[in-house]
Structure formats: C-alpha cells, structure tokens
Amino acid sequence: MTITGLSSAEAAERLATFGPNRAPRPKPPSLVSRVGGQLRDPMILLLLGALVVVAALGDVADAIIIAAVIVLNTAIGVVQEVRAANAIASLERLSAPHATVLRDGEPVRVDSADLVPGDVVRLEAGDVVPADGSLLEAAALQVDEAAMTGESVPVARGVDEPLLSGTVVTRGRGLAEVTSTGADSALGRIAAAIASAGVRPTPLQQRLSTLSRQLVGLTLALAALVFVLGLLRGEGAAEMVVLAVSLAVAAIPESLPAVVSVALALGAYRMARQSALVRWLPAVETLGSVTVLASDKTGTLTEGRMVVQQLWTPTGASRVTGHGYDVAGEVVGDDEPESLALLLRDVVLCNDARLTTAEDGQWGIVGDPMEAALLIAAAKHDADLLRLGSLWSRVDEVPFDASLQRMITVHHRDGAWLTVCKGAPEVVLDLLADTDVAQRARAAAEEFAGRGFRVLAVADTAGASQPARSELDDGLVLRGLVAISDPLRADAAGVVSACADAGIRTVLITGDHPATARAIADELGIRSATQEVADGDMVKRGEHVAAVERIGVYARTHPEQKVDIVAAWQDRGEVVAMTGDGVNDAPALRRADIGVAMGERGTEVARQAADVVLADDNLRTVVVAVGEGRRIYANIRMFLRYALAGGLAEVVVILLGPFLGLAVPLGPGQILWINMLTHGVPGVAFGGEPLDPEAMRRPSPPPQQSVLGQGLFGQILLAGALISIVSLAAGLLAPEARVQTWVFVTLGLAQLGVGLAIRAPRAGVTWRGRGLEAAVALAAVLQVLAVTWSPLRSLLGTDTLSWSDAATVLLLSVVPGAVLAAQRHRQSRRRVAPTSLASGGSA
Numbered sequence: 001m002t003i004t005g006l007s008s009a010e011a012a013e014r015l016a017t018f019g020p021n022r023a024p025r026p027k028p029p030s031l032v033s034r035v036g037g038q039l040r041d042p043m044i045l046l047l048l049g050a051l052v053v054v055a056a057l058g059d060v061a062d063a064i065i066i067a068a069v070i071v072l073n074t075a076i077g078v079v080q081e082v083r084a085a086n087a088i089a090s091l092e093r094l095s096a097p098h099a100t101v102l103r104d105g106e107p108v109r110v111d112s113a114d115l116v117p118g119d120v121v122r123l124e125a126g127d128v129v130p131a132d133g134s135l136l137e138a139a140a141l142q143v144d145e146a147a148m149t150g151e152s153v154p155v156a157r158g159v160d161e162p163l164l165s166g167t168v169v170t171r172g173r174g175l176a177e178v179t180s181t182g183a184d185s186a187l188g189r190i191a192a193a194i195a196s197a198g199v200r201p202t203p204l205q206q207r208l209s210t211l212s213r214q215l216v217g218l219t220l221a222l223a224a225l226v227f228v229l230g231l232l233r234g235e236g237a238a239e240m241v242v243l244a245v246s247l248a249v250a251a252i253p254e255s256l257p258a259v260v261s262v263a264l265a266l267g268a269y270r271m272a273r274q275s276a277l278v279r280w281l282p283a284v285e286t287l288g289s290v291t292v293l294a295s296d297k298t299g300t301l302t303e304g305r306m307v308v309q310q311l312w313t314p315t316g317a318s319r320v321t322g323h324g325y326d327v328a329g330e331v332v333g334d335d336e337p338e339s340l341a342l343l344l345r346d347v348v349l350c351n352d353a354r355l356t357t358a359e360d361g362q363w364g365i366v367g368d369p370m371e372a373a374l375l376i377a378a379a380k381h382d383a384d385l386l387r388l389g390s391l392w393s394r395v396d397e398v399p400f401d402a403s404l405q406r407m408i409t410v411h412h413r414d415g416a417w418l419t420v421c422k423g424a425p426e427v428v429l430d431l432l433a434d435t436d437v438a439q440r441a442r443a444a445a446e447e448f449a450g451r452g453f454r455v456l457a458v459a460d461t462a463g464a465s466q467p468a469r470s471e472l473d474d475g476l477v478l479r480g481l482v483a484i485s486d487p488l489r490a491d492a493a494g495v496v497s498a499c500a501d502a503g504i505r506t507v508l509i510t511g512d513h514p515a516t517a518r519a520i521a522d523e524l525g526i527r528s529a530t531q532e533v534a535d536g537d538m539v540k541r542g543e544h545v546a547a548v549e550r551i552g553v554y555a556r557t558h559p560e561q562k563v564d565i566v567a568a569w570q571d572r573g574e575v576v577a578m579t580g581d582g583v584n585d586a587p588a589l590r591r592a593d594i595g596v597a598m599g600e601r602g603t604e605v606a607r608q609a610a611d612v613v614l615a616d617d618n619l620r621t622v623v624v625a626v627g628e629g630r631r632i633y634a635n636i637r638m639f640l641r642y643a644l645a646g647g648l649a650e651v652v653v654i655l656l657g658p659f660l661g662l663a664v665p666l667g668p669g670q671i672l673w674i675n676m677l678t679h680g681v682p683g684v685a686f687g688g689e690p691l692d693p694e695a696m697r698r699p700s701p702p703p704q705q706s707v708l709g710q711g712l713f714g715q716i717l718l719a720g721a722l723i724s725i726v727s728l729a730a731g732l733l734a735p736e737a738r739v740q741t742w743v744f745v746t747l748g749l750a751q752l753g754v755g756l757a758i759r760a761p762r763a764g765v766t767w768r769g770r771g772l773e774a775a776v777a778l779a780a781v782l783q784v785l786a787v788t789w790s791p792l793r794s795l796l797g798t799d800t801l802s803w804s805d806a807a808t809v810l811l812l813s814v815v816p817g818a819v820l821a822a823q824r825h826r827q828s829r830r831r832v833a834p835t836s837l838a839s840g841g842s843a
Contacts, residue, residue, distance in 0.1 A: 003136060003175060005102030005120035014116035021115040021131050021181035099130040102175075119178040127169045132185045133176035135159050140172035140399035142368060154368055156400060171352070171368055172399070189560070190587055208260070211640075211707055222651055233658060260285075263635050263687030267628045274624050275616040277599065283611035285636075286594045288629020289575045289700045293499055293622070294566055294588070296580035297510035297520060299598055300619070302486040304581070306369045308377035310453065310483035312444045313339040314437050320377050323487065325363045331381040343480035344381055346458045347374040348388045350409045350420040355379065355386065370454070373484055392418065398472065408472050419472055420460045428457035431476050438478065445481055452519030453483035488523060495619045496524050502626060503699025507569075509554045509562055509588075517555035526552050536561050544568060562588035573702055579622065581606050596622060630700060631691040634760070637707060639686040641715050641758055646678050646751040648720030653727050653743060662731045665743045669796050673786060674744070677779045678751045685775035689760040719758075722816035723750045730812050738805070741787055741798045745809050748783040752776045753817030757824070 006014070039048070051067060099112045102120040112130035115121070121133060123141070135141070135157055142154040145167045154170045157163060163176050164186040182188050223244040230240035264285060268278040278284055298304055303324050311318040315336040322329020331340065353367030355375050363379070365372035378385040396410035406423025421428060425445040432438045445455045459476040461467075467474070496506045508521045518533050531552030534544050539561040544551060548568045557565070562578070566588050569576045578585070578592035586609040589595030597610035598617045607613050614621050650671060657665035666674075701710055708716070727747040734742035759772050787798045801809065 003102065003120055004105035006116070006118050007104050011103060011114070011116055011119065014118060015114060018116055019182055020113040021185070022113050099127075115178055115181055117178050117181060121176050121178060122173075123163075123169050123176060124173045125169055125171050129163045129165055129167045129169065129176075131165045131178045132180035133163045133178045135161050135163065136175045136177055138172065138174040140401070141169065141174040142171040142400075144168045144170045154370070158401070158403065208707060222655075226651075226654055229655070229658070235664075260636060260687070263632045266688050267632050271612070271621075271625055271628055274621050275599075275614060275618060276621045276625050277613045277615055279611055279613060283594050284625070285629050285632045286575065287577065287612070287622075287625045288627075288631070288633045288695075290504055290577040290594060290626060290629070291700060291702075292569050292574045292576045293504050293506045294509055294562075294569070294576055294578045294592065295506060296562075296578075296585050297508060297512060297517070298486060299581040299617075300579050301492045301508070301520070301524065302488055304486060306373040306454075306484050307487050308373050308482055308484050309487065310448060311335070311340065311343060311377070311480060312441070312448075312483070313343055313480035314440065314478060315339040317444075320380060322380060323490070325365060325372075325376060327358045327361050327363060327379075329380040331377070339480070340381070342460075343458055343482075344378040344385055345388060346420045346460050346479050347422065347456075347482060348378050348385050349392055349394070349411055349418070350407060350422045350458070351375060351389075370456075370484060374456075374482065377482070395466065396469070396472075410466065410472070412466070415464070417463045417466050418460060419463075419467055419476075420458070421473070421476055422456050422458045425455050425457040425481065428459055428476075429478070431473050432459065432478050433475065434478070441478055441481060448481065448483040449515065450519065451483075452516045452523075453485050456482045456484065458482065488520065489619060491618065491620045493524050495623055496526055498623045498696075499626075500525075502623070502696050504626065507552060507554070507565075509557055509565060511557055512555055514553075514555040517553050521553045539564055545571075548572065560587065563591045566591050575700070577622075579619070580610075581617075585609075596625075627691055627696055630695040631689070632687070633700070634692060634695055635686050635689045637712055638689065638758055638760070639683055640707065641712055641719065642686065642751070642755050643679055643683060644716045645719035645723060645754060646674075646747075648716065649723035649727060649747060649751070650674070652720065652724040653731075653747065656724075656728065657731060657743075660728060660732065662728070662739055662743070664740070665727075665731050666740060666747070667797050670740065670744045670798070673796055674748045674751070674783075677748060677782055678755075680779070682752065682755055682772065682775040682779050685772040686755075686759075688771050692760050715758075719754050719816060719820060722819055723747065723754065726750055726812040726815050730809060733808065733812075734805075738799050738801075741801065742805070742809055744796070744798060745783065745787055745801070746812050749780060749810070749813035750816050752780055752783070753814050754820060755817075757817035757820040 098109055099115055100107050100109055100122040101115065102108075102122070103110075107122055115131050119131075120136065121130060123129065129143070136159065138158050138161075141157050143157050143163060144154045145164060157174070162179075165180075166187045180186075180188075227240045227244040230244075231237060264282065267284040271278055271284065295301055305324050307322075307324060308320050311320065311331065311333065313335045316334040316339070318331050318333025318335050318340060320329060320331050331344075333340075351371045351374055353365060353369075353371035353375060355372065356364035356366060358364070363372075363376055365376075375386060392411035392413045394409055395412050398404070398406075398408040400407040400423070404423070405427040406421055408419065408421045411418045411420070421431070425441065429438045429441055429445075441457065445457065448455045458479045458481070460479055461475040461477060499506050506524075506526050508517060508524070508526050510517050510520075512520075514533050514535055521533075532547065532550050533553040533555060534547070534551045535554070536556040536558055538544050539554065539557060542564075544554075544565065545568045548565075549572070554561075554565055562585065566576050566578055570593070575593045577594040577596060578588045579596040579598075580586075580589055581598035585597075585606050589597060589606060589609040589611075594612065595610035596612045596614060597606040599607065599613045599615040600617045612625060650666070653665050654671075657663070706713075727743050727750065730742040730746035731739045755772065755776055786792045786796055787801055793799065
C-alpha cells in the first residue's frame, strides 16, 4: 500500500483544530501580581512594619537598610516563580525545529510546530522525533529514549510501535504517523506536569514565617505593657509612646532577613566554587534540611554511557578495565588468547558503529553506544583490531530486529567466508549445536544478568563459500558472552554512605528492569534487608504510599510516577531532594523541595526545572551542598540566639528596672543605638560562620520543628537572663547620675561578649574566616565611642566613665559570655567522653 500522507488542505484544517505542535505555556502573571504575592509573606509584613516604625522615628539609615532587604527578598521570590516558565520554554528548544512529512504524496520540509495528527513523518538516524507517533514502516530503527524514560540504551522500534516526541533516532529509518501533538504529546504532558507542580515553601521559610508571627504578637504585647506601666508610674504619655516603640524595634530582629540573605549568598558563592550553581538562593538552606535523596540512576549515579566490563569465552573469563570512553584500560583474565581474539574479532566485524580519533584520552563514538562500547573493548585489548573492518569485506547482513533479537553479518577475505551472529543470549544460544557449551553459557549469562549487566552472545561460522540466506544460522560456534553496563560513578557509593552518615536516606528511582535496579542499589548500599523494590505499576495503583518507608528502589517508572513518589515522601513530613538529568526528571525536580540537575550531561529542561545545577556532574558536590545548607541553618539559629537574647534583656531591663528603683534605665535613643550596633555588622557576620563538623554527623531537624527548637529557646532564655542580671546590677552599682550610662555600656558590651561565646568552632579557620571577631571589635569600639566622644554623648545622653567605673562595667560585661563559654566547654567534654571510653580510654 502506498503511503501518501495528508493533503495540504487537510493539514491546514487540522492545524486550526488541534493548534500548533508546541509545549503548552500558561499565560504568566503580571509583575505587579507577582510582587503583590511576595509582599503578603509574613516576614515581609514584619519588615514593612519595622520600616514604618523606624521611618516614623526618623532613623533614615535603618529605613534604607530595611527597604533594601524588602526589595531583595521580593526579587528572589519573583525569580523563583519565573523558573517554571523557563523550564517549559526549554521544552520547545528540545523539540525538533523541522520535520520531513509527506504532503500530497510528496516529502516536504515543514516547521515542527505545523505538524498535526495524521501527518506521516519520515525519520532517519540523527533526527529528533517531532511528535508522538506510531510506526508505519521501520528498517532497523533504534531510538534513544534516555531523556524521556531514563533507559540508557537505545531501543529497537518496529511497525505499529509508538515513538515519543523529543527522543532521537540513532539508527535505521522509518515512517511514522503522528498521533499526538502539542499538549497531548509526551513533551506536552511533561510541560503540564512542570506547570502544575507548584512551589513549596522551604523549611526555613516555614519556620521563619511562624517565628515572625509569634514575634510580632509578642512584641506588640510587650510594647503595650511598657506603655501602660509607664503611665501607672506617672510618666508622660508622649514619652512612653516613644519608649514603647523604640523597645518594639529593639525586640524585633529586623536584621534577620539581611542575615539570611547574606548567609544564603555566601553559601551560593562557596557552592559555585565547588561547581554547584545555585539558581534559587533559598535552595542553599533547603539542602541542609533534606531527609530523603531521591536519585535518578542514568547519568546521575551512573556515568550515562555503555561500557563493556566483563568477557566470557568457553575457555575462561576476562575483565575490561578503564572507565567510559577512556583510551586507557586493558583486558585482563584467564581466557586462552586465541579464544579472546576470536570473540573480539567478531564484535568488531558485526558492528555498525565507529570510533573517531581519541582526544584528551577519550574516544569519540559514532553510532549505537552499545556497539561503540564493543569497539572500545576491542581497542583496549589491541588497537589493530579496529582495522579488521577494512580487511574483511561485508557482503551480506541481517540488521538487528526487535522480533529476531539478533544481528547477522557475512564477511569475505582472501577466499574465506565468515558469518557472525550477535544478539540476546536466549536467542543465540538456542542456535548452537554444542548443547554443553550452550548450557555453560546460559549459566554465565544468568549470573551476569543477576549482577545488573546487559548480556550479548556472539557466535560465528566459517566456510569456503558464501552461505545462502536460509543457512546463516547453521553451524554456529559460540565465541563468548559480552557483559555491558552503564557503570556507577566512582564516587556514587561514597555519596550514599556520606548521606547515610548525615541522616539522609537515599532512594533509587529508575526506568530500568527491577533486577538491574536491585543489583545497582545493592552495589551502592542503598537497599537494606528490610527495604523493598517497587515498580511503576505499583506506583500507578497507589500501593507505594502505605509502603513508602519500606521501599528503597523504584524500577520501571514513568515521569509522572516520579512526582507521585516524591509527593508520597513529602506527605510524611520529609524534605525531599531529587537529582536527575533528563526531560523525564523535570516534573519531579520541580515537585521536590530541592531539585538538583546535572550540568554537563543534563538536558536544558532539567536544568531549568532544578534549584541547583552541578556544573561538573560530580555527586560529591551534593554532600558539600548539604553541608553548606546545614551551615546556613546553624548560623541563622546562632544569630537568633544572639539577637533574641539581647532583645529579651533589653525588655527585661526596661520592665524590671523601675521596680528596682532605676526609674527609666535606658532612653529611646540608647535602645536604638544598642540595637543598631549589635544587630548590624556583627549580626550579618554570623552568616559567614564556618561549618561545625558535628552538623554532618546527625540528621537535620524535621521541617515542622520550630527554628527555636532543639533547646535553642532555653539557650535564649539563659543568655537573656545573664545579660539582664549584669545590666541591672550595673544600674544598681552606678552613681545615681550615671545609671543610664552604666546600663547602656554594660548591656551593649555584654551582648557582644555573648556573640563571641556562642560562635562556631574555629579549628582550622584562617584570619579571612574571622569576620565575626572583627565585627564585634568594631561594634565594641563604637559602643565605647558613645561615652567618650562628645557629639555622640550629646546625641545619646550619656556621660563619661572614670577608669575605675569603666573597669567595673567591663568586668560585669564579660560575665555572660564567660558563663556561656564555660558551659559549652563542659558540654563538649561530655560529648567526647563516651568516644574515649568506647576506644579503650578511662574515665
């Protein structure tokens, strides 16, 4: 039957009905609506309130800083929303820009956007499939579906079998009838999944949002209490309003967003130096909160390229060393040299791929990756084997076919004829006359398959004349088996182990066969005795949800099922990171709390959908990034301990001072000055504190846990109480005329001392990493300047201190920091003691 395709008129009519063949792109919201959505965030509302207060008080410097932070945070949020649109736009770049179709019985070149259902597309090696379709004709057609399904090896496609848009024809030719275009195609469905996968707030955003609401309520209540108590003491209403508002500003750590932004920016900078490019700043902290790492296999945990690793002949077995397409390597084993030479001769001759000149120690390949892997294995044994194709003339062939599961080639040289057959062991071994050898080979093939290898059987027959087509299968002698795999990355197992040490569970998600997935997971150390292997059908039925904690490996999964797997973990309160490199990974990368894409081998769609891109595809960087995330979260908690303890002390001094006979211990200007010094440069410096090694030896806290959890609230109360005690003591010891000066200096310096006492461990930190010490020193100088420089004394209402008064104030100021440092030292010794006992030390 002659295939003519659609007429031009029919194509135009269907284009009007079905629309262009493009991935759907929703109408983006306006910039105003995006900004408005960001301004409704509780933390932004808190900052807006602080901005109004400081502006009303005439504090122009603080007003500018807070306004800049609002603009920065809003911009970050808007950029986050734009990422989804970029990911969908990149799908269009992935699809084929042009296609050859039959119109009115003639082949014509058209834009892929003009394809319609019913069009007949002509496909050849190297073409990108422009739309979903069904094959009408196929001649040795193979398609690389790695980007869509995760399958690392090109698959054969025959008549009536489906083709997916975005996949690449690697071999053969065919005619396909278009069945789905645009939103209905495979690319279109993935685009819809990306668009619908919403953006989840990060754990830090959730925690700070809750903290913001709590601080606003508490601060307003305290300000009202101060105002009422002042009126009851007979103070003027106007003066108490100013004092209450000043205290409210001091109690609110308005520099927290600046600290967060600086910490995230520094983390992103440090990660960039480790080849991890952060596309969204909050993602840096989210990595530190990850509890589950859902990892794609192909190109992520594996190298994403086929490599011959094992050879088997009836006389012995050999191992092929080296990695990927590396020239370096050799064949090592106990095969008889002649048997090994015959096997490698056959895989070179029965082969349509070719190698290009090696550059930088790497072969370039042209053709099917599996066949190229066979050539590389032969070249590692003897590079001269690659010349056999020019010495033996190929005179006949039976191309690989999905139904036959084998390829046969016939060669001639100097009057000798050679027929070579390679294919699936279950097919080739049945053609052998020697049943004993076939049985041994089956056992070896099963052993290879159980270890996750793809296995090829190779046989040949020699003769003095050209065999007839009907006799190509006759008299075959087995030359051996070839075990091929997509090998694990060198550091993959180490990454899994490091994640386990940090309390992060790794889950493997792949499109491979369950047996292959199980073998890879076992080699990586992902599966334990209690973990199960699930398949895509189980996910489709929803049976994985109840068993999600028992499942360590997911095999034969589809793109939308990866999203379901990630969602099942998230529904249990886990923070999920998803790694991937293909188009099929994009929806899950968007749905996960943190998406990590491969930069070198990854598709543009995956990179646009991800939060972090690994420029060098080195999974070890994931562990580094997790450390950066935990460092940031620890530094933010450290700042909160410091800032809230100081704010609490200021409130306590204002509230209790009058009951101790101190009237008004601090003036409004003095409160704002202390707040500016302690929350300014020193506060931001907390964002650059080094990583505590202990942070990578324990799990991250659950996202629902308060940012003040894990004992931080108690630590704030203790530090605040210590600062309050010494500040009130300073007021009680001071001469009556200088009460405010003594309280002012002690309160400021004591907060700075606490900052030094709670800073991160300094082991191995160079002078460049001691920004906190420099910031505290600068703040301390400015605090002293406030009582020694006459313009500041006039502005703040302070007095000078005699040397004896200064010594007393300084002594009181160092007490809180000294107590906290001593407590920390005792706790550190208690942590070390069990380790010493376990290693044979004595108590």
